Amino acid sequence: MFELSGMTALVTGASGGIGSAIAQALASRGARLAVSGSNRDKLEAFRASLAGDHVALPCDLSEPSQVDALVPQAVAALGKVDILVNNAGVTRDNLAMRMKDEEWDQVIRVNLEAAFRLIRAAAKPMMKARFGRVVSITSVVGQTGNPGQANYAASKAGLVGMSKALAQELASRNITVNCVAPGFIRSAMTDALPDAQKEALTARIPAGTLGEGTDVAAAVVYLSSREAGYVTGQTIHVNGGMAMV
Secondary structure: OOOOOOOEEEEOOOOOHHHHHHHHHHHHOOOEEEEEEOOHHHHHHHHHHOOOOOEEEEOOOOOHHHHHHHHHHHHHHHOOOOEEEEOOOOOOOEOHHHOOHHHHHHHHHHHHHHHHHHHHHHHHHHHHHOOEEEEEEOOOHHHHOOOOEHHHHHHHHHHHHHHHHHHHHHHHHOEEEEEEEEOOEOOHHHHOOOHHHHHHHHHOOOOOOOEOHHHHHHHHHHHHOHHHOOOOOOEEEEOOOOOOO
16 A cells, blocks of 8 residues: 555655655655755755655745746656655744744745745646645644744644645645644754753653654655545644644
């Protein structure tokens, strides 16, 4: 099940922790990838580490002109885009009373506006092909909120609402639009936390442990598959029970 042979995918933020796990999982199932990120050298090194014929497409998601060019570049390189994974995201944390306009604007621009632009561009060839899978990576804080992250929480909650609207618009063309909402996922950042902070984090998780990038990737693989064709407008929460919705 969940075989992706013959399918192509564009993955943003592909060289990061969760993004690399997603890209590796899609490639292992047979998909050919266009991996995207803002760090050209890191992205190219990651592409080279993947088994198979994949392409690297650097893109600064804060620049609308680069965002608008990304899907056409992927189509030119791959011949088509069956799967779009909006994984890239940024944080600019601050308390609301201290948050600068640019901190709000940058997070919304990269996390929400860029995702919309990419879905809008990808929907056109997907509609023509009468097939497509769109998966956006949101966050548990889009559901629960988090102090100091009004911009980030708004962007992630916005992805969920946007995906529900687009799922209804595109369902008749066999295009599904879904989200995956990770909780606390193990990363270089969490590994560097003091033991007391790690213990405080895991105490909030019924499963008693942080998640892995592969946990998120497994949900993305499912939603990207042909078998998930009757699942749209949904959010799969991958958080060890931290938030049950």
